[in-house]
Each structure stands twice: as structure tokens, then as C-alpha cells.
Amino acid sequence: MKIDHYKNIELEKITDPKTKGVTKRVLISPKDGAPNFTMRMFHVETGGYTFHHSHDFEHEVFITEGKGLVISENGSTPVEKGFSVLIEPGEIHQIKNTGETELTFLCLIPNQK
């Protein structure tokens, strides 16, 4: 069993210029004994955004703080604290912080990609 507050877990800066103002924490991963999927937390500064891309594995997202937009091939959908988002394998996606405070969300991925 691993029990910890996210603030105790290392914060990693995403440095790729295709993103803006994004940091990440890996809350639960195979290193902790997770057999099937990995829980990450992302923080996005006001005006920041994640990659605009697609890949062959899914994301399961839950917004824990803030407001933003989920961008897909079909347009933009406003989200805020309390929204869940399933991004299926192959779907183009990006998350932008359009609010006045930090946008924070969980994003889970399978271990086998």
C-alpha cells in the first residue's frame, strides 16, 4: 500500500515547447507496485496548455482544480473541477487553462502502451 499527499511527490517540469506552463507528478506507477495503470497529476498555469497530439493509448482524466478547455477534432469543451474526460486511443486532444487560477487534473494511462 502506498499512501501519500500529492504535495509530497516530486514535481517535474515539462520542458517541451509544444506545451506551456505544465508540471507533472507521478502519484502511482509500476515502481510502487501498480500492475495495470499509472496515476499522474498535471498542473497547468493560467494561459498554459498541454500537447496537442494523439497516441494509441487512452487517457482517463479528472479535473481536481480550476477551469479550462478540452480541445478535440470536434471543437472545444469547457471543463472545470468535477469533470471527468475519457480520451480514447487515437483521439486528438489538448487541455488548456482558460481560468484565473491553476488548472490541476489527474490523468491515468495504461502501463502497457
Added chain:
Amino acid sequence: MKIDHYKNIELEKITDPKTKGVTKRVLISPKDGAPNFTMRMFHVETGGYTFHHSHDFEHEVFITEGKGLVISENGSTPVEKGFSVLIEPGEIHQIKNTGETELTFLCLIPNQK
């Protein structure tokens, strides 16, 4: 892609008397196209608790509201909003609401159990 606020998703009462004051929402599941794992949200009333049990699949938990205890073979650990918990396959576990407000957490499980 599925995007929705949790309050729009059906609330199911857990009626088993081995639990107390627990309701559940299935936020993301294979019915939505999730290939590998399922995201559920649990609400536990003040004084309520989930099953005290173990099983052969993992839980990945994130506390979104409230305060409580995670009970394992090794004792009780206080948790509150912002804590993540990995319960590995086979580990005995229970979550109790010891706070004055509702305890809410995400609990993800693999689709193949």
C-alpha cells in the same frame, strides 16, 4: 471522447450491510469505450465506511473531498483531500469517513479482474 461533470452521472446506493452510507458513480467504463480501466467515484457519509475486504485486483484511489482513514492489516492511516492511495492486489482495505463532511474519492480498477 466522453466529457461530463460527475453530478450528471447516476448515483447508485451501495446496499450491502457490510458498508454504511456509501454511494457510487461510474464516471468512465468500458461502456464509454475505456479499454483498460474504470473510473468510479464514491461518496461516504459522515461516520460511514466501505467494505473491509481484499480481492485479487488493485485500487488506485484519489481523495477529492473530506477526511477519513484508510484501514489496512498494518493499522489506520489518516487521509484527506489530495491524498492518493495504491491498494495492491490481495491487500485488506477499508475507507472510513471520520470527518464532519462527506468523504469523496475516485477509485479506479482494471476492467479485467
